[in-house]
Amino acid sequence: MxxxxxxxxxxxxxxxxxxxxxxxxxxxxxxxxxxxxxxxxxxxxxxxxxxxxxxxxxxxxxxxxxxxxxxxxxxxxxxxxxxxxxxxxxxxxxxxxxxxxxxxxxxxxxxxxxxxxxxxxxxxxxxxxxxxxxxxxxxxxxxxxxxxxxxxxxxxxxxxxxxxxxxxxxxxxxxxxxxxxxxxxxxxxxxxxxxxxxxxxxxxxxxxxxxxxxETLEARGASVTGAASDVDAFTADMKQLNAQQLGGTKSVMIYGELDELKRQEAHTMGLEIGPVALQDLFIHLTEEAS
Amino acid sequence: MISARYKKVAAAVFSDMFKWSLWFFSILFTIHLVRVFWLNGSTNQIEGFFIFAQYSVNIFMLVVGIMAAYVFMSRHIQQGISRRDSYIGTALAATGLALFATLVPLIVNGLQHLLAETISLPVELDTASAFETTGGWVAAAIALFLNALTFFLAGWLISIGYYRFGWIAGFAFIALSFVVFGLNDYLWKPASNVVGWMTYHPLEVDFWLTALGSSTMILVLFSLMRLLTKRVPIKM
Structure with a gap:
């Protein structure tokens, strides 16, 4: 029911x-x-x-x-x-x-x-x-x-x-x-x-x-993880929601869909692409709305 | 389609009120026994349970009424019951309680009457005069029932006033309840002339006219309660 x-x-x-x-x-x-x-x-x-x-x-x-x-x-x-x-x-x-x-x-x-x-x-x-x-x-x-x-x-x-x-x-x-x-x-x-x-x-x-x-909400962004310098280079012109760094490894939440080309580029750079955290998306979207 | 959910409400509310009334009557009866056996003031005669209980029954009904909006209403809406079903169920339960609160003193009084003939009590109990002055025990019972229901409604009115409009406006509802008490006294106790602002016409007319007036006031109060609860927002 x-x-x-x-x-x-x-x-x-x-x-x-x-x-x-x-x-x-x-x-x-x-x-x-x-x-x-x-x-x-x-x-x-x-x-x-x-x-x-x-x-x-x-x-x-x-x-x-x-x-x-x-x-x-x-x-x-x-x-x-x-x-x-x-x-x-x-x-x-x-x-x-x-x-x-x-x-x-x-x-x-x-x-x-x-x-x-x-x-x-x-x-x-x-x-x-x-x-x-x-x-x-x-x-x-x-x-x-x-x-x-x-x-x-x-x-x-x-x-x-x-x-x-x-x-x-x-x-x-x-x-x-x-x-x-x-x-x-x-x-x-x-x-x-x-x-x-x-x-x-x-x-x-x-x-x-x-x-x-x-799922469609998750696709509105992505997390990019890898060597700090590579991540910075890859996400330089993207909207960043959140960034965390541990030693030389950095993880950045970005807003905006990643097309297939970008995903391949990330792959060749050895970067890991994951789903965006809803929490970060939420903070971003409610900030944007205000 | 008429919803039968109000029956569920009436059953649950009456069950709660009934439990409270058992406490109330146990205490009241104990006090009465103390009065009969020990605190009888060496008089020859004291009142029977029916007269003794009248005032307290009214106050009990008032208190139960005051609890109604806070204890029952929000609980019902939270359990997915409409305001209408909550209202009808509570009104039915209250009517049932008023009936029960009339029957208990009546039955105890009757038992006292029978008992007084078989055993000897320290004082004489007047178990009859209440009925002689008002035109029989049926009339006395109707009077107590209508009074009890009026007091419940006055309490319910105060409670919805506070619930819905807050503290300041709540006082206006207390004032309104005093008007109800005044009118009630005007009807039932013409000699006391409580309503100062009203031209006094002694209502020494027959009992049924008084009962009719009292019933009319009860209907008005019930309608007012429906209006006040019809779209009431529920506190969280």
């Missing part, structure tokens, strides 16, 4: 501040989308519209072609997991999991129990007494086990240690194989999570910068 999302000329204003400016985009069903943007770019605003937490100031937010706001059939298909403030939440973790299974039509309790074990989540504890990482794990358990056709994780990993984040990522990929759905993963940990993404959506200052398959 997976559903598509469509935003059609969506603007969201908070008094005079425009959080989203005329955004139109389609998120394909059954794909894992990485949503990246700088702080205050409008990521959470965008996600809160898809989850029908609020209504756009203008434009349409559609799930499988129907407006999502106050549409019970469509709202039910969207699970929005975000860094929720649990200071006042005195219920036990297992109660919140039970509530999700009560409301979510595709909730899988066996899968939830599997995840609880994976994250070692103490479900008999009050939620406000859980550590930040465990609160995030609880959110992730609910989000994954709900198996909502559109599952949104907005920085859901906050406070999780590296091994827990690794479990989170692996579980997404594993469950996506068995029960494909539309994932939207909003993150700042671009370099850590980029391997998960089928598609990448970048927004900046409330506007859509791009919405592309990961």
């Amino acid at each position: 997976a559903a598509s999302v469509q935003l059609d000329h969506v603007t969201l204003k908070f008094k005079k501040f425009e959080a989203l400016k005329d955004v139109s985009l389609t998120l394909e069903a059954g794909k894992i989308h990485g949503l990246i943007g700088r702080n205050g770019a409008g990521k959470t605003s965008l996600l809160s519209l898809i989850a029908a937490f609020r209504v756009p100031t203008s434009g349409k937010v559609l799930v499988d072609g129907s407006p999502v706001f106050e549409n019970p059939e469509k709202m039910e298909q969207v699970a929005f997991v975000y860094d929720k403030d649990y200071k006042e939440e005195t219920e036990k973790a297992k109660k919140l999991i039970a509530l999700a299974s009560h409301y979510r039509p595709h909730f899988d309790m066996d899968y939830a129990e599997h995840l609880i074990k994976r994250f070692k989540l103490p479900i008999d504890k009050s939620v406000n007494k859980l550590s930040k990482g465990m609160q995030s794990a609880l959110n992730v358990v609910i989000g994954l086990a709900s198996r909502a056709p559109i599952t949104i994780f907005d920085e859901a990993y906050l406070g999780m240690d590296a091994p827990a984040r690794e479990i989170f990522y692996k579980e997404i990929l594993k469950d996506q194989e068995e029960h494909p759905r539309t994932f939207i993963l909003s993150t700042h940990l671009v370099s850590e999570m980029d391997y998960l993404f089928d598609r990448v959506v970048i927004i900046d200052q409330g506007q859509l910068v791009l919405n592309e398959p990961f």
Whole structure:
């Protein structure tokens, strides 16, 4: 079960501040989308519209072609997991999991129990007494086990240690194989999570910068590695995004496609051409947009 | 198509409220027992549980209402329930709770009445006069039910006011709830004349007219709540 999302000329204003400016985009069903943007770019605003937490100031937010706001059939298909403030939440973790299974039509309790074990989540504890990482794990358990056709994780990993984040990522990929759905993963940990993404959506200052398959995005640049002097010569007239040097070896991220001629030239110079890091591309593209 | 999701909401919300009410009634009943057996002030007669519980039931309903927007509403929307289903479900649960909170004092009072005839208590319990003055136990029960529901709605109104409009405007909703309490007293306790700004016409008319007035106010409050929650943005 997976559903598509469509935003059609969506603007969201908070008094005079425009959080989203005329955004139109389609998120394909059954794909894992990485949503990246700088702080205050409008990521959470965008996600809160898809989850029908609020209504756009203008434009349409559609799930499988129907407006999502106050549409019970469509709202039910969207699970929005975000860094929720649990200071006042005195219920036990297992109660919140039970509530999700009560409301979510595709909730899988066996899968939830599997995840609880994976994250070692103490479900008999009050939620406000859980550590930040465990609160995030609880959110992730609910989000994954709900198996909502559109599952949104907005920085859901906050406070999780590296091994827990690794479990989170692996579980997404594993469950996506068995029960494909539309994932939207909003993150700042671009370099850590980029391997998960089928598609990448970048927004900046409330506007859509791009919405592309990961592979075509990767082809927008390249990494060139080899002897420092050779790399410098080869990349001299190219747009450099990032450079790292270790001893005599240098690696430069460049922006712009490398044609076959250039690739051959690099080969004869003994340079190694690899994919560009999404992180560098993201920094470049959002700088360019500002 | 009418969504049946509100039934899920009503069941879950009522289950939570029901648990709170069990706590509430256990505490209230304990206090009542202490009053009957120890703190009876050497008077000959004290009120039965029905009269004793009335005021506290209203306050309990007010508190549950105040928790409604913060505890339930955002939880529902986050679980993919529409505002409409959340509203209808919560309204049904609250009506059920008001009914339960009416039946418990009524039944306990009835039991006390039967018990008082078989065993001797330290004080005489007045388990009957509440019903004589208002025209029978049915009327007294209806009165308590309508009052309990009104107090819940007043609390719910305050809670949505704070939730949606923040602290300053929230105070306006508290003021609005005082208007509700004033009108409610005007209807049910004509002698107390709480509403100073309203020309006082003693409503010593029959019970059913009062009940009708109270029901009308409840309907207005329910409609107002729907308007206030219809497009409410959810806090994150």
